[in-house]
Amino acid sequence: MLIIMKLDSPRKNIENVKEKIVEKNCVPHEIPGASKLGIGITGPTNLLIEEEFSSMDSVEEVIRVTKPYKLVSREMKPDNTVINLNEIKIGGEELAIIAGPCSIESKQQLFDIAGELKEMGIKFLRAGAYKPRSSPYSFQGLKEKGVEYLLDVKKGLEMMIVTEAKDTKSLPLIAEAADIIQIGARNMQNFSLLEEVGQLSNTVLLKRGMAATIEDLLMSAEYILSQGNFNVILCERGIRTFETMTRNTLDLNAVPMIKKNSHLPIIVDPSHGIGIWDKVPPMAMAAIACGADGLMIEVHNHPDKALSDGFQSLTPKNLKKLIDKIEQLAPIVDRKINNYATIN
Numbered sequence: 001m002l003i004i005m006k007l008d009s010p011r012k013n014i015e016n017v018k019e020k021i022v023e024k025n026c027v028p029h030e031i032p033g034a035s036k037l038g039i040g041i042t043g044p045t046n047l048l049i050e051e052e053f054s055s056m057d058s059v060e061e062v063i064r065v066t067k068p069y070k071l072v073s074r075e076m077k078p079d080n081t082v083i084n085l086n087e088i089k090i091g092g093e094e095l096a097i098i099a100g101p102c103s104i105e106s107k108q109q110l111f112d113i114a115g116e117l118k119e120m121g122i123k124f125l126r127a128g129a130y131k132p133r134s135s136p137y138s139f140q141g142l143k144e145k146g147v148e149y150l151l152d153v154k155k156g157l158e159m160m161i162v163t164e165a166k167d168t169k170s171l172p173l174i175a176e177a178a179d180i181i182q183i184g185a186r187n188m189q190n191f192s193l194l195e196e197v198g199q200l201s202n203t204v205l206l207k208r209g210m211a212a213t214i215e216d217l218l219m220s221a222e223y224i225l226s227q228g229n230f231n232v233i234l235c236e237r238g239i240r241t242f243e244t245m246t247r248n249t250l251d252l253n254a255v256p257m258i259k260k261n262s263h264l265p266i267i268v269d270p271s272h273g274i275g276i277w278d279k280v281p282p283m284a285m286a287a288i289a290c291g292a293d294g295l296m297i298e299v300h301n302h303p304d305k306a307l308s309d310g311f312q313s314l315t316p317k318n319l320k321k322l323i324d325k326i327e328q329l330a331p332i333v334d335r336k337i338n339n340y341a342t343i344n
Ligand code: PEP
Pocket: 102, 128, 132, 183, 184, 185, 186, 207, 237, 272
């Protein structure tokens, strides 16, 4: 259920509504909008009587939210969520570009790649320290050492860090280094992990599971918001289909569908989506054309030597070429891409 409070409602009236919600064994969530304040209600809302709230002072409207996800829905919050990270906004007019290697392989490798990206104007560096790999014999990441290098790069190059929390055990360490905590496809329905990141203040990048529907993704995001963390970015990264020619099937349908049903930002990871480096740029362009709020792209300075996902990684030079094209495309879809170096 959602309660819309009148413009300029006195604080006292807002608190009265919240108290009544708690009395009914439900949980109130304040959702500030551009022009109105909403109070989302979760818990056993089927037992609530609408008239008990609609008669209260300053209440404008009481709306029943029928979907299985509530706080993430557009019904709850009609305007887009814009996440502000050190003055860089994700979910607004500006497109976010997150780039970097799949895994941290050494301090040198991380600094070399990050240095080139920084020069290009990239603000968000992605790099995995804990890697959830399908095979237990594949490179599992440098773990604690990797986090140490991330902290070095964050301080040395002043870049914001996007890195994956593989489990609840590594989460506290990851939360210290990450500006954005990535929850990977394999963990999209790890509900204990979702609840724990929901209790942190770090922004969370939630990737779609490889066999998850769009609704499953939204319900997983709901786990995070219901714990109090509203700073969630969704990520379409491809799903498993009968198609074998590509690594996954990048489901770009998810972008407009999520935009319709949720206020959360949605970015696209075309690297895992198609899995073939020279096919990443056209899919990245398609993602921007269909309304994505940004991209996450794997970049390696020596893709042929990468310890994971080299075959789908762009070189920094190829990323530059792609960004140049996105700069031209962005205004057509009413977006812009700021502070990126132009190609010589
Ligand atoms: C990754 O981003 O390197 C990764 C492992 O992604 P996913 O969880 O989407 O497979």
